[in-house]
Amino acid sequence: MRERIDWERVRSILWELFKPALVAMIVALLVAMGYQGMANGPMTNGQGADAGLRVDAAGMTHLSGLAVTGDLRAGGWLGLSAAAAISCTNGGVITPTATFQPLTSAGEVTPTLETGGITAGSWLMLENASNTTIHLADTGTAVLAGAAALGQYDLLELMFDGTRWVEVGRADN
Numbered sequence: 001m002r003e004r005i006d007w008e009r010v011r012s013i014l015w016e017l018f019k020p021a022l023v024a025m026i027v028a029l030l031v032a033m034g035y036q037g038m039a040n041g042p043m044t045n046g047q048g049a050d051a052g053l054r055v056d057a058a059g060m061t062h063l064s065g066l067a068v069t070g071d072l073r074a075g076g077w078l079g080l081s082a083a084a085a086i087s088c089t090n091g092g093v094i095t096p097t098a099t100f101q102p103l104t105s106a107g108e109v110t111p112t113l114e115t116g117g118i119t120a121g122s123w124l125m126l127e128n129a130s131n132t133t134i135h136l137a138d139t140g141t142a143v144l145a146g147a148a149a150l151g152q153y154d155l156l157e158l159m160f161d162g163t164r165w166v167e168v169g170r171a172d173n
Contacts, residue, residue, distance in 0.1 A: 003145060005169060013159055013168070017099070017123045080125070088134055099123050103150070104130040113141045113158075113165050120162035127155050141165055 083098035088105040095114040103126055111134070128134050128150040136156065138144040144167040148156050153173040158165040 010168065013121075013123065016121060082127075085129055094126070096124050096126075100125050100127070102127050102129040103134055104128075105132045105134050106130075108133045108135070110135040110137065112137075115141045115160070115164065118160045120160055122160040123168075124158045124160070124165065125155055126150065126158070128152055143167065145170075 080100040081098065082100045082102050083096070085102040085104045086094055086096075088094060088103050088109045088111045090107075090109040090111070092109070092111045093114050094101075094103065094111050096118075099122075101124060105128075109132070113136070126136075129152070131152045134150045136142055136144065136148040136150070138147050142158070142165045144156075148167075148170060150156060151172070155171040155173070157168040157170065159168050160166075
């Protein structure tokens with residue numbers, strides 16, 4: 001029997017994950033349109049402190065310490081760039097580098113998931129991009145709804161609770 005997905009929880013997790021990115025995109029749009037904030041200094045948080053707005057050498061706008069109340073809406077698609085694929089080995093460790101993490105392997109393997117350096121609340125989508133099976137055990141650093149056998153194009157969605165990766169959902173494609 002298929003487990004029922006708690007869509008309210010998924011919505012809440014996605015909101016917490018993507019809220020800073022959406023606000024950063026809005027700020028980037030304002031900057032691109034010529035808005036410069038206060039004429040005599042950096043954008044502040046209303047109490048005179050630097051709000052953490054900066055534009056890096058590549059033109060990427062960064063905003064830290066942001067708090068949003070109520071709904072924030074954006075039109076169009078929400079896109080995640082795929083990280084470079086990780087080549088999994090049997091008994092090896094998957095160290096994710098982005099939310100959307102493609103995996104490959106030369107054959108059937110059973111790696112584990114790294115937890116060091118990961119922030120609680122981080123969201124991870126693993127996709128098997130190879131025509132092999134990548135197994136993830138429901139033990140140790142992964143709390144799953146049972147062992148996962150990811151075939152080509154299968155997805156496993158996880159959230160980091162500060163100690164372990166906890167399954168949110170999977171797609172058997």
